[in-house]
Amino acid sequence: MYSNSTDTLDIAGQLPKGLQALMHKAQDAAQSIADAALQRRSFLKVTTAGGFALGAFPLLAQAQTMATAGAPAASSLKPTQQPSAFVRIDKDGTVTVTINRLDFGQGVQTGLPMILAEELDADWALVKSQHGNADPAYVDPAFGMHLTGGSGSIKNSYTQYRELGARTRAMLVSAAAAQWGVDAGSLRTQQGVVIGPGGKRLTYGELAEAAMKQPVPEAVTLKDPKQFRIIGKPTGRLDARAKSSGGQSYGIDVRLPGMLTAVVAHPPVFAGKVKTLDDTAAKAVPGVKAVLRVPLDRGGEGVAVVAEGYWAAKQGRDALKVEWDSSGVEKVDSVQQLASYRALAQKTGALKYNGDISKLATAPKKISAEFAFPYLAHAPMEPLNCTVQLSGQGADAKAELWLGTQMPGLDTLAASKALGVAPQNVKMNVQMAGGGFGRRAIGTSEYVVEACNVARAARGAGLTAAVRTLWSREDDIKGGYYRPMHVHRAEIGFDAQGNILGWDHVIVGQSILGGTPFESFMVKDGVDGTMVEGMKEPYDIPMRLSVHHPKLNVPVLWWRSVGSTHTAYVMETLIDEVARGSGQDPVAYRLKQFGSKHPRHTAALQLAVDKSGYGKRTLAPGRAWGVAVHESFNTVVAYVVEASVKDNTPVLHAITAGVHCNLAINPTSVEAQIQGAALMGLSMCLPGAAITLKDGVVEQSNFGDFPVPRITDMPTVAVFIVPSADAPTGLGEPGLPPLAPAFANAIAQLTGKPAPRELPFKLA
CATH class of the missing domain: 3.30.365.10 (Aldehyde oxidase/xanthine dehydrogenase, molybdopterin binding domain)
Known part of the structure; x- marks a missing residue:
């Protein structure tokens, strides 16, 4: 997504300081809380249905609850280097790896876990993966922002995920050494098991709780590539069965209790506005709950039809009688544009x-x-969509979003601004996406802001349910x-x-x-x-x-x-x-x-x-x-x-x-x-x-x-x-x-x- 020119983003791994400042300006307060909580050598203890685990935890609003009495001295490790946000090991030995990227078909939900599992010495048959969110731990370690793009997922996180796996493995070995009363150097690991003197064995699941109490090593020794048994081997994708059987859930598939669906009538000319609106027929469509004028990208204005399901919303939109005002905006003509380009x-x-x-x-x-x-x-198979749930009022206002996004951090800040909700009160749930090719990484967060504007207007109209704003294929291709x-x-x-x-x-x-x-x-x-x-x-x-x-x-x-x-x-x-x-x-x-x-x-x-x-x-x-x-x-x-x-x-x-x-x-x-x-x-x-x-x-x-x-x-x-x-x-x-x-x-x-x-x- 980004240039490999040294005049722009250096694909070798540096992001201009100005962009880092821009991306994190609105997160400074929450970031400082998260960093303070993460700068500790112990893992957070999490109780799950399967028992104790090395668990991922929220790093923003709840991070202040993590400071516990007797915690080890602070570590110099960054949030992106702490295993606690990336690895969960259940009592049955299942290892769940959180990926710091959006998987929208490129396979990083398998590739990144392969890298971590290699250094962890995990049993690949017990490895699963899940998406991260807008927490600071999940920024691209090279670019310093939440980003899936520039073909950088594996490249930029290769060393990061190797070290995460190696640190987790070292903590498991230390826990086993303490339990057996032997030197950690005398132990070895193999496919999810720590092996000790005399053939003693402890599974990772058995060691998970104790491993959480071990210090997180700042320096680790990584494998020689000659030792790799997972990396470099042809491997089926972890999501292959779900996708091939129709069981994979995407952002478009989000379903919440009482959820409503909105479709938006966009002006035919970019940045156009509504001149007149007759919504009588639209409101008469069964299932339609509201017809709302909403601000759109680039200063435009649209009409959102909110209904009980997509079909009712679409039928309502089709019934609208809208006269658009495109005065004052340029009306591009491709033939004339080509001629002017050739002259230039x-x-x-x-x-x-x-x-x-x-x-x-x-x-x-x-x-x-x-x-x-x-x-x-871009025309991805899954058109644009974003679901927004609003709750609370004033300083207690909260928002939760579900979408496939390539820039969850940027989209969180955009949602915060559009909704008037503090950034730390915006929760971003990154969903699997059915393609994108760059369309889900927009500097203006256009479709996310649109969905937030719709949700805010719906709430103003007395609708308190979550609202899924859904683009049709036609909306997507004509939408810019x-x-x-x-x-x-x-x-x-x-x-x-x-x-x-x-x-x-x-x-x-x-x-x-x-x-x-x-x-x-x-x-x-x-x-x-x-x-x-x-x-x-x-x-x-x-x-x-x-x-x-x-x-x-x-x-x-x-x-x-x-x-x-x-x-x-x-x-x-x-x-x-x-x-x-x-x-x-x-x-x-x-x-x-x-x-x-x-x-x-x-x-x-x-x-x-x-x-x-x-x-x-x-x-x-x-x-x-x-x-x-x-x-x-x-x-x-x-x-x-x-x-x-x-x-x-x-x-x-x-x-x-x-x-x-x-x-x-x-x-x-x-x-x-x-x-x-x-x-x-x-x-x-x-x-x-x-x-x-x-x-x-x-x-x-x-x-x-x-x-x-x-x-x-x-x-x-x-x-x-x-x-x-x-x-x-x-x-x-x-x-x-x-x-x-x-x-x-x-x-x-x-x-x-x-x-x-x-x-x-x-x-x-």
Whole structure:
């Protein structure tokens, strides 16, 4: 979700101090209470149905109750390093691991427990997992805020979860040593059991209560990767049975006693308002409880229909007679927007790179190219939803929320402000989410604030039950926050050997960060770093890169792999074109460019080439190879594809992936992530994959006019991982960017023309 540019968020693990201050400003009081309570060496004793456990505990409002007489001296460990918030061991030996992320399909609800269980030496058959919440313990340890994004879940918490497991194991061993009266160094562990002299055995469940009284070690020795028995092994997901049987509960499935459901009529033009409203027919629909005017994102206004269930709420909304006022707001038209972008692309903008392009004019070979990329909706299978329960009055007011959120801390603060409830009185229940791709990580917390506004208005109307605000698929696709539209212009000069002598490049597109709290320190010298990530690297080329960030009345947001969704396409199709233009094989040309400076790129590409049979295997008539390689979020993915073109329709038949993500925690999840990302990358190429506007109104509304790939579109996908014992890198997003350019490069081989300059593909 975030750039790997050093001008923005440093994906290596630092967050600008300004953002940390912003994120935690409203939590300072609660944080200080939580930190004081957590800075203790003993675990909190929790009684559960299964007996005593190493238990997770709330870190905000209730944290002050944890200061107990006789507690050991304070520890210097941070909340994120304390096992008590992450591990619960029941008397029967069941280990429940709390994850500090949202799982919305990427598999971290299995991957993070695997890491902790490895160092804990747990019996994997007894390991379960659950989501955390907005407590300080569950911030991303690298970014310092609650965040699922930037493909950082495993990467940023790898060492954290190893140490959590090792600390818990050390406490269990210490408890056993005390019980047996022996030195802890004489004991060993194996699959949930501490083994002592003479074969004595105590299970983790038997030791849990005593282990809670042991000091939390600040320093622990971690395993040598050669000792791993869980990490690196193909492992089925802990949620697989629930999902495959229909038993998995998502945010949309929340059910509370007496709960009401609300749907909102949004203005057709962003930031529009209600001019006139006739709600007579809506109120007559059986089950409708209230019709409420509510403030919306970006200063707009909508009408919420609150009812006993979704269908009644929808029927009520359909019966509304609303006249909208869109005066004073811009009405974007995609045709005009594209023309204005193309005009801007002819001018140099704010500079990102200022390479020497003096030899461009006299270069013997030249490429002049213009690319266009449309707005894209996230369109997750589970539409947006948020359930809000309000209680109490005044200083005693409380709120409880249920939703799948990528930023529970930020959303808690936004809910606090919208509801007028103190942050420590807002409880966030993070739910499994059915996809998101960035749509559930919004700087404005737009859909969360909307749900809070609805709940507050409902309470003002005398409705005290919890209110679930639910978006339909149409609401979601027409509702904004899209991957921005972009235009690229490139002028390239090179010689007969393929040496690039000059590359002048301009990108036009809205800033994702403009107008958000991130802008002040993530937009540098007029350049939004998220838009230019993926440009230039890893190729050592003289590039002048500049950008224009026009402001339009269309809300934009990161979309799976962010800037790399378009920069990878431009870079990899143009690099291919330079290779072909100088009579070189595209693979050989790339390997020569990588040289010895980019061994991970070389390894990923060579693996994909070797496994695909590229250059050695004869393809079926009418098919051609296509190649692309790209690094995003510190992971390199190379694709070698087979494609054909029939009746001006491109068809993708097979994908071979070479992946360098360093240590693969769960190869099964790596394979699934690459397959899913490749499919989403394919979705950008298919006819209809564009969000367009006319007179300010989004023209698409559902999968009928914003299609996703069908099973008949899915090629075979073979995934191969470069072996490595180095700490893992991100994987949620890197599989997407190189798919479209690899496909396009195969089309270029077949047609003898440059790769398509526009997405989705238009060959006719």
